[in-house]
Amino acid sequence: MDGKRVIGVDLGGTKILAGIVDRDGRLERHRENPTPVSSQEDLLAGLDRAVEELLDDEIAALGFGLPSPIDQRSGRAQQAVNIPLDATIDFRARMSERFGLPVGIENDANSAAYAEFHFGAAREANSMVMLTLGTGCGGGAVIDGKLFRGWAEFGHMVIVYDGIPCQGTCTGRGHLEPYVTGVAATKLAQAEFGPAVDAHRLVRLADEGEPRAISILDGIGRHLGAGIGSLVNIFNPELVVIGGGFAAAGDFILDPAREIVAREGLAGAGERVRIVRAELGTSAGLIGAALVAFDTLA
Amino acid sequence: MDGKRVIGVDLGGTKILAGIVDRDGRLERHRENPTPVSSQEDLLAGLDRAVEELLDDEIAALGFGLPSPIDQRSGRAQQAVNIPLDATIDFRARMSERFGLPVGIENDANSAAYAEFHFGAAREANSMVMLTLGTGCGGGAVIDGKLFRGWAEFGHMVIVYDGIPCQGTCTGRGHLEPYVTGVAATKLAQAEFGPAVDAHRLVRLADEGEPRAISILDGIGRHLGAGIGSLVNIFNPELVVIGGGFAAAGDFILDPAREIVAREGLAGAGERVRIVRAELGTSAGLIGAALVAFDTLA
Numbered sequence: 001m002d003g004k005r006v007i008g009v010d011l012g013g014t015k016i017l018a019g020i021v022d023r024d025g026r027l028e029r030h031r032e033n034p035t036p037v038s039s040q041e042d043l044l045a046g047l048d049r050a051v052e053e054l055l056d057d058e059i060a061a062l063g064f065g066l067p068s069p070i071d072q073r074s075g076r077a078q079q080a081v082n083i084p085l086d087a088t089i090d091f092r093a094r095m096s097e098r099f100g101l102p103v104g105i106e107n108d109a110n111s112a113a114y115a116e117f118h119f120g121a122a123r124e125a126n127s128m129v130m131l132t133l134g135t136g137c138g139g140g141a142v143i144d145g146k147l148f149r150g151w152a153e154f155g156h157m158v159i160v161y162d163g164i165p166c167q168g169t170c171t172g173r174g175h176l177e178p179y180v181t182g183v184a185a186t187k188l189a190q191a192e193f194g195p196a197v198d199a200h201r202l203v204r205l206a207d208e209g210e211p212r213a214i215s216i217l218d219g220i221g222r223h224l225g226a227g228i229g230s231l232v233n234i235f236n237p238e239l240v241v242i243g244g245g246f247a248a249a250g251d252f253i254l255d256p257a258r259e260i261v262a263r264e265g266l267a268g269a270g271e272r273v274r275i276v277r278a279e280l281g282t283s284a285g286l287i288g289a290a291l292v293a294f295d296t297l298a
Numbered sequence: 299m300d301g302k303r304v305i306g307v308d309l310g311g312t313k314i315l316a317g318i319v320d321r322d323g324r325l326e327r328h329r330e331n332p333t334p335v336s337s338q339e340d341l342l343a344g345l346d347r348a349v350e351e352l353l354d355d356e357i358a359a360l361g362f363g364l365p366s367p368i369d370q371r372s373g374r375a376q377q378a379v380n381i382p383l384d385a386t387i388d389f390r391a392r393m394s395e396r397f398g399l400p401v402g403i404e405n406d407a408n409s410a411a412y413a414e415f416h417f418g419a420a421r422e423a424n425s426m427v428m429l430t431l432g433t434g435c436g437g438g439a440v441i442d443g444k445l446f447r448g449w450a451e452f453g454h455m456v457i458v459y460d461g462i463p464c465q466g467t468c469t470g471r472g473h474l475e476p477y478v479t480g481v482a483a484t485k486l487a488q489a490e491f492g493p494a495v496d497a498h499r500l501v502r503l504a505d506e507g508e509p510r511a512i513s514i515l516d517g518i519g520r521h522l523g524a525g526i527g528s529l530v531n532i533f534n535p536e537l538v539v540i541g542g543g544f545a546a547a548g549d550f551i552l553d554p555a556r557e558i559v560a561r562e563g564l565a566g567a568g569e570r571v572r573i574v575r576a577e578l579g580t581s582a583g584l585i586g587a588a589l590v591a592f593d594t595l596a
Contacts, residue, residue: 143448151532153531158525175562266454
């Protein structure tokens with residue numbers, strides 16, 4: 001190892017996580033700050049501060065995980081749903097000029113997938129796909145060791161033709177996202193148990209053996225399995241990693257997902273592929289952003 | 299151009315197309331033979347004959363497009379549905395030893411996509427996905443000039459959760475394939491117009507302004523659009539190319555597909571992406587197989 005260190009920044013809708021990371025994925029120091037959402041100018045100033053708090057003369061590069069599809073050719077974020085960041089600025093060039101360092105940018109869920117591939121649940125695999133189930137449903141893939149640089153917006157695959165409307169600014173129908181997130185689980189839980197029951201409580205109820213709670217999670221898991229089945233037939237991954245807060249539902253959703261994947265996968269792939277929980281927790285995006293920074297030095 | 303020539307072989311369920319192709323994609327000579335389907339031994343003997351009929355001392359490599367997912371690491375075909383070819387033999391090594399030449403293998407639909415990318419409808423694009431609508435629904439993708447080496451079995455994405463059973467040996471439900479092929483169109487046409495009407499006649503009826511025919515094709519196109527919408531959000535391609543015999547339905551299916559894609563695509567991508575018909579016709583698979591052969595020489 002060359003001793004180089006980079007700063008990885010995970011920009012979320014509510015907070016900015018930034019940290020210094022070495023080539024082994026070790027997080028040396030990190031900071032958490034609220035995300036300024038009043039304007040793009042404020043948001044950029046908040047990102048600048050997050051970097052400045054950690055910067056020293058030995059930082060070799062910066063990496064940013066952004067909650068948006070990325071246009072790698074132009075270095076821009078596109079249609080960030082929850083924060084004031086848009087394609088009017090060349091984000092990568094702006095950061096590179098500001099700090100005089102090489103800058104890599106990547107979608108936040110792609111970054112998390114990259115981190116799980118190198119240092120987390122998929123560290124023994126050659127190829128993997130990841131889905132993060134949180135407020136939204138993000139996706140990422142690594143094939144033969146390389147981060148897949150398409151959009152990998154797996155939460156926006158159609159799994160229910162003419163199904164329920166998608167979330168936020170997305171005009172789609174029947175996308176995976178509104179069927180499998182914590183938000184989706186909370187909605188279904190509240191329809192069944194009343195307004196006090198959210199996704200966390202739903203999982204606890206299932207833990208206690210409440211059959212309606214188990215049945216709701218089973219339905220979510222089966223929809224998740226339809227999405228994973230599509231991904232198996234597209235990517236043929238060794239491993240599917242499920243992260244994000246709602247991954248806490250564990251086998252209540254993963255077992256039914258496995259059943260559907262076994263049915264949908266071609267050539268026995270649905271039975272071979274392993275579906276496991278992520279290991280790096282909330283620092284996956286930050287560590288992945290650091291890996292993207294290291295890639296600029298290769 | 300270096301003057302090198304290769305043999306490309308497109309193995310189909312009913313015929314073997316083989317030809318000599320140069321670096322510019324020009325097809326110099328080609329042969330068409332029926333596919334022997336009585337046993338794997340006979341099939342391999344048929345492929346050997348197809349190559350031998352064209353072979354000369356200046357052939358630099360061989361490429362095969364196979365109707366099956368491919369395991370590139372092991373050089374094997376997996377679960378070919380319509381022909382007696384399976385993963386028990388290392389197809390690539392067997393052909394390479396037999397002819398003493400470098401051999402590339404690829405899925406047939408991936409090969410067709412590669413050909414359309416280099417010499418057909420997508421020759422001006424940097425990234426594209428292709429769907430071939432024939433008996434089945436095949437898929438392929440090229441990203442930043444490189445052939446996507448996942449399975450790309452886009453016909454086996456789930457687009458209708460718990461929908462109709464898939465075809466052949468596939469145990470899936472609600473996959474794109476049984477909604478968008480010529481076979482699917484024939485089934486719908488016969489239910490509406492009786493047993494004499496197949497997909498070709500259905501398209502002619504639509505041409506003549508028959509409203510029920512137009513409506514059936516519209517429904518097929520909308521399902522196709524759901525699949526393309528998923529692919530746009532995964533790959534963010536500049537161009538989507540539709541090939542195979544049933545692409546003859548043209549704008550009767552492509553216009554409703556475009557409408558759905560505009561709705562499903564993130565960040566305006568569904569409106570930006572162009573959806574066009576393939577240009578290379580039945581020789582796309584053969585020319586793509588030749589490109590895969592050239593890749594072994596790179």
